[in-house]
Each structure stands twice: as structure tokens, then as C-alpha cells.
Amino acid sequence: MSLDLATVRRIAKLARIRVEEPQLPRLQAELNGILGWIEQLNEVNVEGVEPLTGGAQMALKLRADEVTDGGIAEQVLANAPDRAGDFYAVPKVVE
Amino acid sequence: MFDFTLAGARAALRARQVSARELTTAHLGAIEALNPRLNAFITVTPDLALRQAAAADAALARGEAGNLTGIPLAIKDLFCTAGVRTTAASRILEPFVPPYESTVTANLLRDGAVFLGKANLDEFAMGSSNMTSAFGPVTNPWTRPGDPSPLVPGGSSGGSAAAVAAGLALGATATDTGGSIRQPASFCGIAGIKPTYGRCSRWGIVAFASSLDQAGPLARTVEDCAILLGSMAGHDPKDSTSADRPVPDFAAACRRGVRGLRIGVPREYRSDDMPPEIEALWQQGLAWLREAGAETIDVSLPHTKYGLATYYIVAPAEASSNLARYDGVRFGARTEGGDLTGMYENTRAAGFGAEVQRRILIGTYVLSAGYYDAYYLRAQKIRALILRDFTEVFRTVDALLTPTAPSSAFAQGERMDDPVKMYLNDVFTVPANMSGVPGLSVPAGLDARGLPLGLQVLGKPFDEETVFAVGAALERAAGFSARPSLRAGG
Numbered sequence: 004m005s006l007d008l009a010t011v012r013r014i015a016k017l018a019r020i021r022v023e024e025p026q027l028p029r030l031q032a033e034l035n036g037i038l039g040w041i042e043q044l045n046e047v048n049v050e051g052v053e054p055l056t057g058g059a060q061m062a063l064k065l066r067a068d069e070v071t072d073g074g075i076a077e078q079v080l081a082n083a084p085d086r087a088g089d090f091y092a093v094p095k096v097v098e
Numbered sequence: 099m100f101d102f103t104l105a106g107a108r109a110a111l112r113a114r115q116v117s118a119r120e121l122t123t124a125h126l127g128a129i130e131a132l133n134p135r136l137n138a139f140i141t142v143t144p145d146l147a148l149r150q151a152a153a154a155d156a157a158l159a160r161g162e163a164g165n166l167t168g169i170p171l172a173i174k175d176l177f178c179t180a181g182v183r184t185t186a187a188s189r190i191l192e193p194f195v196p197p198y199e200s201t202v203t204a205n206l207l208r209d210g211a212v213f214l215g216k217a218n219l220d221e222f223a224m225g226s227s228n229m230t231s232a233f234g235p236v237t238n239p240w241t242r243p244g245d246p247s248p249l250v251p252g253g254s255s256g257g258s259a260a261a262v263a264a265g266l267a268l269g270a271t272a273t274d275t276g277g278s279i280r281q282p283a284s285f286c287g288i289a290g291i292k293p294t295y296g297r298c299s300r301w302g303i304v305a306f307a308s309s310l311d312q313a314g315p316l317a318r319t320v321e322d323c324a325i326l327l328g329s330m331a332g333h334d335p336k337d338s339t340s341a342d343r344p345v346p347d348f349a350a351a352c353r354r355g356v357r358g359l360r361i362g363v364p365r366e367y368r369s370d371d372m373p374p375e376i377e378a379l380w381q382q383g384l385a386w387l388r389e390a391g392a393e394t395i396d397v398s399l400p401h402t403k404y405g406l407a408t409y410y411i412v413a414p415a416e417a418s419s420n421l422a423r424y425d426g427v428r429f430g431a432r433t434e435g436g437d438l439t440g441m442y443e444n445t446r447a448a449g450f451g452a453e454v455q456r457r458i459l460i461g462t463y464v465l466s467a468g469y470y471d472a473y474y475l476r477a478q479k480i481r482a483l484i485l486r487d488f489t490e491v492f493r494t495v496d497a498l499l500t501p502t503a504p505s506s507a508f509a510q511g512e513r514m515d516d517p518v519k520m521y522l523n524d525v526f527t528v529p530a531n532m533s534g535v536p537g538l539s540v541p542a543g544l545d546a547r548g549l550p551l552g553l554q555v556l557g558k559p560f561d562e563e564t565v566f567a568v569g570a571a572l573e574r575a576a577g578f579s580a581r582p583s584l585r586a587g588g
Contacts, residue, residue, distance in 0.1 A: 010463075014462050021435075021440075030459070049479035052483060054475055055478055055485055057309050059295050059534065060485075060559065061341065066335065078197035081195070082195065082428070083427075084426055094437055
């Protein structure tokens with residue numbers, strides 16, 4: 004499967020990364036180079052194989068559903084690029 | 099002062115032959131002298147280091163030495179350190195000062211370590227050369243004799259590896275998602291282990307690919323790595339994938355020897371384009387292990403050749419998801435862009451470098467509607483087959499021996515024209531991440547150009563002790579004593 008320019012543009016939009024039009028062809032060539040190399044996986048027979056989702060071969064632990072921390076709004080907001088009181092501030096969304 | 103191993107420095111500190119302050123001051127001086135040439139550190143924290151050294155000296159005076167009291171370390175700038183800027187070598191995290199400490203670095207501090215600063219890396223740990231850092235490339239302290247052209251230290255933990263090899267730190271933290279501890283260890287002539295997935299907590303480590311990322315140490319000897327891992331490892335309720343098992347005495351395992359062990363030699367790691375000197379070193383390593391009493395057995399890991407391509411679906415998929423959090427809202431850099439979507443797009447275009455953007459885009463594509471089954475689901479199934487290969491082979495052998503990397507260190511700027519060419523560096527290291535098994539790189543010899551080469555020991559899940567036993571036996575036999583041209587006190 005080879006990506007056309009419209010698909011590269013759509014992926015960049017989905018990933019929320021601005022890509023200027025003149026950069027698209029080079030990016031398209033790089034992505035197609037990587038995806039072309041990945042095509043080799045089509046020769047592997049995976050019939051009946053259960054997908055492996057995680058790195059740890061163990062059951063995840065359960066824990067009690069309870070609040071264990073909190074009350075640190077200043078720390079949570081300390082790195083915010085913009086804030087208004089105890090809120091993160093973003094460009095206006097609703098007029 | 100710079101001839102100490104970590105174990106040696108620890109003994110000297112406890113015997114009060116050297117103080118933590120002297121040791122720390124000497125290493126800070128070496129950083130000041132050599133870091134302008136190596137660029138191994140993004141941030142140096144001399145005041146913090148001297149305060150920690152003073153506390154270490156006080157503890158030593160009271161006779162309360164911990165595992166690492168007074169030992170100066172470099173911390174890969176992917177580990178969050180409370181109050182100390184943590185960048186992941188990315189513009190997008192340039193202003194980020196974590197209010198919390200990662201579990202691994204908290205464990206090191208609990209045991210008395212001194213932090214010299216934050217080590218350079220490939221941006222978000224994505225790379226095999228340290229060329230993708232937004233803070234500039236790291237230079238390998240090794241050069242080819244008679245040829246001053248700067249070489250890469252490998253990656254992504256290139257700053258950590260260069261700092262340790264050049265004597266700027268006695269050890270370093272690192273992380274390994276596809277080879278990022280073992281390949282730089284091989285390129286810089288030092289030891290490094292990626293432990294079993296789950297051995298160390300990932301809490302507070304900037305996430306790249308969560309099912310593959312694992313923290314581990316880099317140091318100049320196998321025993322030093324064992325001592326560091328003993329402090330770094332352990333269960334952490336804050337990481338549900340961290341293993342709730344006791345931490346063995348890894349350093350004691352280094353003295354076990356290999357008599358009676360069965361060492362597998364995977365035939366798929368042999369390729370026609372492998373340099374003959376790497377093949378020769380591999381054979382030499384097997385001969386050393388036989389002389390030490392081990393038996394070597396040819397084995398097969400049939401899906402090895404698909405490991406790398408599988409990795410380049412799984413890792414970007416997880417990365418695209420993990421890096422979605424960098425949106426200019428809660429932390430990190432923001433670039434304005436009119437409306438909210440414009441702000442997101444501008445922030446991420448300005449904040450991420452080219453390689454990180456490529457991987458996010460690949461990951462977004464393989465997870466997108468209509469392509470998920472063809473790419474991501476297929477990759478997860480092949481990942482299951484790779485794990486099955488290891489599970490079967492470990493029924494008959496105790497450990498595996500392979501080369502760490504298909505080449506020695508290459509020049510800065512080489513292999514930059516084609517991303518796939520750079521990815522091929524990790525062909526021997528990626529299977530351990532896909533399967534979660536532990537892998538150790540041991541410096542074993544020099545190539546014809548005078549550059550270090552490592553051998554890799556792979557072990558059963560949570561059997562790092564055997565891996566250390568085999569690695570230490572190789573280290574004793576190899577007697578690797580070559581040192582880089584650029585080093586502290588050299």
C-alpha cells in the first residue's frame with residue numbers, strides 16, 4: 004500500500020501536526036519507504052495466532068478504587084503555558 | 099580518581115579513602131572540561147550534586163552507607179527529576195520542570211546516589227545515533243586512530259553512554275525500547291543491561307512505547323551494572339506493569355561462573371553482510387564460554403528477521419498515542435495558531451523534530467480506521483510468534499549469545515539520508531524488547547579500525563542473574579582494557 008498525497012495530508016491532520024504543502028512530497032516518499040519495507044510482514048503466516056498486546060507476561064494487579072492523592076493544584080498547573088486561576092487556558096473555542 | 103570502577107569507588111568511600119565531595123568535585127570538573135566537546139549532558143546540576151555529596155559524606159561518617167552512597171551518576175534526560183528540567187531532548191519539553199521524581203531515580207536517591215546532571219539522548223529516545231536530539235548530537239569519546247572525524251555514541255542513550263565511557267560519571271541511567279541501552283554500550287565500549295520488561299518501574303519516565311520501554315543501567319563493568327540495577331529495580335504500585343517480585347542480589351550472580359550452563363547460538367543472527375570481524379568476535383565469545391565450562395548449542399529463532407519491521411509498527415503506534423499528550427495545554431511549549439486546532443498543529447509542528455514527526459505519522463496511519471488490522475493487529479500477532487520463539491528455545495538453553503550491533507560506531511551524519519538504513523542498527527537488539535526478555539551488552543573487543551564491539555547475552559524472563567553470570571564470565575575472558583581517546587584524567 005502506497006500513500007498518496009491526500010492520505011499523507013489526512014494523517015498529518017489526524018495527528019495534529021501542521022505540514023506545509025511544499026514539505027508533503029518528501030514526507031510522502033519517507034513514509035512510503037518505511038511502509039514499503041514493512042510490507043515484508045505480509046509473508047508471515049499468522050493464522051490462528053493470538054495477538055500479543057503487552058510486554059509483561061503476567062496478570063495485571065487490581066487495586067482498591069480509592070483516592071490516594073490530590074490537593075496539589077499548584078503543582079499540577081506549574082508547567083501550564085497559560086492559565087486562568089486554577090484552570091488551563093486555551094484559545095477561545097465557543098463564541 | 100578516574101580509574102575507579104563504581105564498585106571500587108564504593109569500597110574507597112566506605113573505607114574513607116576518598117570523600118563523596120572529592121569524587122563529585124572531580125567528576126564535575128571533568129564534565130566542565132570535556133562536555134563542551136562531547137555534549138553528553140543537556141543540564142549539569144553542580145549545586146544539587148554537591149549538596150547530595152555532603153549528605154553522603156555525613157551518612158558515611160555515621161556508618162550508614164547505602165548501596166550507592168556518594169556515587170556520582172548521570173541521569174538520562176527522560177527520567178523526571180523533581181525541580182530539575184526534564185526535556186526528553188525535545189523542544190516541546192524545553193521548559194518542563196517536573197514537580198515529581200521518577201520511581202527509578204527516587205530509588206537511586208534512597209540509596210544515596212549523587213546526580214551530576216541530565217544526559218543527552220535522541221529526541222523522545224527515538225534514534226540509534228543521538229543525532230535527533232534538539233540539543234545537538236553527542237560525540238563518541240572514541241575516535242578511529244589517526245582519524246579525528248567525530249563518531250556517534252549510538253542511541254538513544256548516547257549521552258549516558260558517552261558520559262560513562264569518558265569517565266564523566268561512574269554509571270548512568272538509561273532506557274531501552276529497541277536497543278537504546280545495548281547499542282550505545284557496544285559503540286562506547288562499556289556494559290549495559292536492559293532488564294526484563296517489568297523489572298524496573300516506568301513511572302515518571304517520559305513514555306515512548308509503553309509495552310517496550312524498560313529502564314536499565316550503563317557502567318564500565320558488568321558488576322557495576324549489577325550494583326546499579328539492584329537499586330533501580332523493584333515493584334512500584336504506581337506502574338501496574340512493574341513486577342511484584344523480590345530483587346535478587348545481581349552483583350553476587352556476577353561471581354557464579356558458567357560451568358554447566360547451556361548457551362544457545364541463534365543461527366538467524368548470522369547474515370552474509372555481517373562484517374567478518376563481528377562474526378569472529380562472536381565465535382571468540384563462544385570459545386571463551388566453552389573454556390569457562392559452558393556448553394554451546396546451535397538454536398533457531400525463526401521469526402528474528404521480522405522483528406525490526408514488527409517493531410516499526412508497534413513502537414510508532416504506541417508513540418503516536420503516548421505523544422498525543424503534547425498539545426500545548428498542560429505543560430511544555432506552546433505555539434499560538436489562532437483557534438484551538440491551529441494551536442495544537444503549530445505547537446506539535448514546532449515542538450517535534452523530523453524523526454519524531456515521522457514516527458507519529460506512521461503510528462497514526464497504522465492505527466487509523468481501515469488499516470488497523472492490516473498493520474497493527476498483524477504486527478501484534480507476529481510479536482506473539484517472536485515471543486514463542488524465545489519461549490521454545492529457553493526450554494533447552496539457559497542463555498543466548500549474539501553480537502550486540504551489526505557494526506561499530508559510525509560517523510556523525512552517516513546513514514541520515516534513509517530512515518530505514520538507520521533502523522537496521524537495532525536488528526539484533528529489538529527481539530528482546532518485542533519478547534520482554536533481558537539483554538546485556540558486554541565490551542568484548544576492538545574492530546580493525548580500533549573501535550569497540552559488544553557481545554549480547556539474552557536470558558529468560560526475570561533471570562537476569564544468569565545473564566550477569568554469563569556477561570561477567572565473558573568480561574573476565576575478554577579482559578577489555580582499551581580506553582577512548584577522549585576521557586577524564588587521560
